[in-house]
Amino acid sequence: MSYNEFIAEREKIDFLLERGYQIVSVHEDLDGAFVLFQKAEDHITLHIQTADARKYFSVKLLR
Incomplete structure (x- = not known):
């Protein structure tokens, strides 16, 4: 995966x-x-493939 x-x-x-x-x-x-992201009744699923983006959302999740 690229930058x-x-x-x-x-x-x-x-x-x-x-x-x-x-x-x-x-x-x-x-x-x-x-x-899976949720706002009220609205749901959006993102498919995250890069390792760096997986680390990034993990940090955001912990905050």
């Missing part, structure tokens, strides 16, 4: 968090992580 792919995934994560979404669940497998 540009990480940046794109990081921007998607930041965009959702800035809009008030919260991470409610994470399912990881060999293809990456499926992160």
